[in-house]
Structures are given as structure tokens and as C-alpha cells.
Amino acid sequence: MNNFSIGEAWSQAAAFLSEHWKIMLILVGGSVVLGNIAQFGVFGISQEAMSAQMTAAMRTGNMQNFLATMAPKLGGAAFVAGVIQSIGQFASLRVAFSRGEEEVGSALGYGVVAALVSFLFWAVLTFVFVAIFAVILIALGVSGGALANGDTSGMAALVGTLVILVLLILPVMLYIGARLWVMAPAMADARSANPIYGLTESWRLTRPSQWPLVGYLLLIGVATIFVFGLLGAVTGFITSMFGSTVGPMVQSIVTGVPSTILAIAISAGVYRALVPTDDGDIFA
Numbered sequence: 001m002n003n004f005s006i007g008e009a010w011s012q013a014a015a016f017l018s019e020h021w022k023i024m025l026i027l028v029g030g031s032v033v034l035g036n037i038a039q040f041g042v043f044g045i046s047q048e049a050m051s052a053q054m055t056a057a058m059r060t061g062n063m064q065n066f067l068a069t070m071a072p073k074l075g076g077a078a079f080v081a082g083v084i085q086s087i088g089q090f091a092s093l094r095v096a097f098s099r100g101e102e103e104v105g106s107a108l109g110y111g112v113v114a115a116l117v118s119f120l121f122w123a124v125l126t127f128v129f130v131a132i133f134a135v136i137l138i139a140l141g142v143s144g145g146a147l148a149n150g151d152t153s154g155m156a157a158l159v160g161t162l163v164i165l166v167l168l169i170l171p172v173m174l175y176i177g178a179r180l181w182v183m184a185p186a187m188a189d190a191r192s193a194n195p196i197y198g199l200t201e202s203w204r205l206t207r208p209s210q211w212p213l214v215g216y217l218l219l220i221g222v223a224t225i226f227v228f229g230l231l232g233a234v235t236g237f238i239t240s241m242f243g244s245t246v247g248p249m250v251q252s253i254v255t256g257v258p259s260t261i262l263a264i265a266i267s268a269g270v271y272r273a274l275v276p277t278d279d280g281d282i283f284a
Helices: 006-042 047-060 063-097 104-139 145-149 152-179 183-189 195-242 246-274
Strands: none
Touching: 006 063, 006 104, 006 195, 006 246, 063 104, 063 183, 063 246, 104 183, 104 195, 152 195, 183 195, 183 246, 195 246
């Protein structure tokens, strides 16, 4: 049985950043930049253009065509950007947990396999979750035709139902997030590309300290929303002069690089607090 300490987890995260910030900046920063280039450049995802197209579709009652056109583009952009950024996450964690013994090229190779397999795994789970969510909406009598046809009264009912469901689901998601918090670090430490191993190992490791972890995750979540929300607002104002495509991309990179690095360091700190080394070493 382990006794989780928030102070120890934070100290471990700080040690992780202190020891590996350079390689993190290269691997994670590079993956965030490449992911955003793929999202905004290759797939042409522009927030301003999307908003204008959605408004026009709602005005003309042509939401169905809009959704049919944008869904593949959004899905493709999210998948490619997510995989690229996950490669940086797994590779940086692998370098850290190997204490520098694994070469960066080898760690990147592991990251590619782990990221692809993990994303496919989560894509299947997400599809199942969305299907269940759709069944719940249908059972509650909420029709997706309201959104497709631009029916404002139907859309209001849909939005209201979604808000209620999200509020009910949030505590569950917070709990699951805490229990799966060390999934990626566990995989990287074992050099495993099997997400089922990471899921079960994370669930096992977090069981004795699940409620302190939920509290820690809530605390980190609130602080992150405040700090990076403020940073996003400031950078959004500054980068708005760069246009509807370049501006959001620059903003996403400026906020995404530090937030992703911090998230990885915190998860690594939680993992090391739950699984200390025999010699007490912290990532050095």
C-alpha cells in the first residue's frame, strides 16, 4: 500500500522539469508545433471560417451539409495532431524513465508505436461512448434533426439536455481521469506500447490513493484553467492580428507547449510518487 503525498508528487514533477526541460522542449515542443501545423495548415481548420460557415448554415437551415463536410476534416485534424503530440509525450517520458540510457531516436520510434496504438484504442472507446451518449439522447426524446435542420427550439432543448448530462458526467470523468492519470508514464517506464497494460497498471497503482488523487487532479485542473485561460486570452488578443488561420495556430502553440510540458511533468511526478525507485532517485 502506498501513501500518496501531494507535496512529494509536486517535488517529483519539479525534478522532472529541472532535469529534462531541454529534451522536453525539443520533443514535446516540436510535436505541438507539428501537430498545429497539421491541424491548421494541412487540414485548413480556421476558427473564424468555421464560425462563419456554421452561422450561414444555421441561417439557411443547411446544417446537415455543414456537419457532413466538417466532420471528416475535424476528425482527421484531431487524429493527426493528437498522434503527433502523443509521440512527443511518450518519447520524452521514455527518455526520462530510462535515465538517459535510451537514445532519442529509439525513444521516438517507441513513441510512434505507442501513440498510434493508444490513439486507435481510445478512438474505439470514444466511438462506443458517443454511441451510448446518442442512445441516451434518443431515449430522452432529443432529436438530432433539430441541429441538422437549424430548428432553434429543438436546438435549445438539445443544448439544455447536453448541459445536464455533462454536469452529471463530470464527477465520473474526474474520478476516471485520476485513476488513469499515470497510464502513459506506466507504459513509458515499462517501454510498453500496450494501452491495456497502461490502463490496468494505472488503475492498480492509483487504487490505494484514489481520493487524494481526485483532489489533486481537481486542484491542478482549476489552476490550469485559470493560468492558461488567462495566457490564452492575452495571446489570443496579440495574435488576432495574424489572421484567422495563422493567429489561432500561433496562439495554440504559445499556450500548448508550456501546458503540455507541465501536464506531462505532473503525470510523471504522480507516477514516481506512487512508484518510488529503490535508491530514491528522481529522474536524474
